Amino acid sequence: MMSIKLKISYLTIAFKMSNELTNERNCFLGEGTNFYRRMVILLNWRSSLRRFSRITTIVFVMFITLAGISGYTAYSQAISTSISGKSIIFEDMKNNYTFSDQRLPESTTDEINALGKLTITGNTKGSSMRNGFPSYSVKTGNVDFSYVSNKPLISENLDQWHLVDDPNKSVDSTMLDEKIGKGAIIIQTSKDGIIWVTDKIMTNVFDTNYAASEPLYTSNALQLTNGCYYRIIVAYKTRIRTGQSKFLFFTQDDFSYQKNLEIYEFYLFNESLIHFNDPNMKHYKVSNDPIRTEPTGYTGAKEIKVSDPFYNLNLGDFTVSGFTEDSKDTDGNPVFLKNLGDQVTLWFKLQYDINHLNGNAALSVVSDEEGFDNYFRTTKQNFGKGTLIIRHTDFQNIKTRPTIYTNYLEANAKVNADTKVGLYEEGDYEVALNYKIKYDKTKILGQSVLPQFSFHRVFFKFSVRNGNCMVFPFDLSTGAELSNTSITPNGFYLDLAKSRYLSINVKREIFKEGADGLTEDTRFNKPAKDGEEYKEEGVYTITVKNQYTNQETTKKIYVGSNPILKAHVFTQKPISEIKKEIASGATINEDGSINMVSKETVAPKTIPEVNKTQTTQTIESTESPKVEQTNQLLGLSNLSIGIGVAVVAGLIGIVKIRKRK
Known part of the structure; x- marks a missing residue:
């Protein structure tokens, strides 16, 4: 409301100013002004011009400010965008919502009575296509995903299609820990739109306690920095009463069942962060070699023997680019100096396929489902296939809460490609990559027998400082x-x-x-x-x-x-x-x-007060001819302009008199 009031005030003032401009014009050359009055006004043309210029400037500034406020208000607010998806109906109740292995008849979610509507909310802009996916750029911040259900499908009206409980525990190739119940939502991400990684699973979503106001999911900075494909899968079972039948002395309802699948796919990226890596850009390696740790909290250091399958195995390197100079702090950690326009960027380059480390099918990175980091004091959680942890300390030595990217190696890193981790401003940074390796030393009939597990950690520190020396x-x-x-x-x-x-x-x-x-x-x-x-x-x-x-x-x-x-x-x-x-x-x-003072007018050091006055007068007299000459030129110029305008005004008057005759 404040911005609207401000706009109204500006428009009111601008309107008054425009009226004053009109009056100024009429006063100068308006109808009903006789020749002598115009001549008097012409003699004061300079003051009128100054007043005219001042009013014009005020009106111009007001309209520019008003336009700026309107633009800022329109762009600064978060925008909610509806995402159109695909809908597939399965009449075979034995089907596990399979959609990836075969081509099935599909409709858009706009064409059928879908269970709900998916929206994304954030500072997004525009819509284009990227590799066949709708693409949205994000100006700042992250994006919330929401799914608002359609009330009739959740109701218990037997004569309309409505939700029923589904006891299955799989959707396509994705296995669930719990039964689907009254609807399951699966959120997947992809680096290329081809290979998908499951990020979040929700089951029995649309029961009586469903809170549509809460976001299903929120993107993170790492995803938007490199650009990310998203897939939201909504799976649920419905039925409708088709009639009644009798069995012995009992009457029972007859139902028709179907399984429903909604798939929403799109691409998000931060337009101010995503860019191609310049091959000529200088990269500085900041990561240390990995160490083998204890299985609890990734602490300590265990010996790695030459006979170990992961001996001398480094998954990848972290590097920093976008700086002007580098230095070292007192502990030997790298310090990167940035100037105006520099973007200090942390990258990671994965060397191996995490499912076949060093080309060995028996060696792979697996999920650490009960992982935690003792150094950063994180809670126990599913670390997935490698977890990246970053903590920032500011100039007041205040440590921020660590940023945790679970399942980092599978969901974000690319083999033999520099993947951007983020952009960094002044401060001190601590970075850790924790991952768990499985060694299938012995297999019987294709099944691993007594596999070996080891826990590994890459840890390093770096700092960013402004390279200028300015206040x-x-x-x-x-x-x-x-x-x-x-x-x-x-x-x-x-x-x-x-x-x-x-x-x-x-x-x-x-x-x-x-x-x-x-x-x-x-x-x-x-x-x-x-x-x-x-x-x-x-x-x-x-x-x-x-x-x-x-x-x-x-x-x-x-x-x-x-x-x-x-x-x-x-x-x-x-x-x-x-x-x-x-x-x-x-x-x-x-x-x-x-x-x-010039040498000609400088008097002795012990000159009396009178001489000082004479000296001052001498200085003034040397300057006065120039000033007087300038004033004369201005006077002649003003007089010429006045006469010219008067002649034009006289000619206009003569023409009007002749027309009247």
């Missing part, structure tokens, strides 16, 4: 950025531009009047913080150091109105030298610059 002071009153040697009577504040790891020091000096004139006195010399304000009069020296580049930047700003101190900051000259120049007749401008 940005801004005027407290105007908001303008202040450069080195700037002068402000209002004070200033510091903006570190998110460079949180720079060493910034501010020294304030004041100048006291003593026996020998102004003398320096340091009031403080202390570290600065982002957003800190400085209002008291004095000369401020801001020193910035970057410990990783050994660069240093110094800025000097004066807060106050003392002319001598202005000149001291602007020219960087000692105060004693500035005093000598003033004694020699120099003057100080508002910005602190010094106007030096």
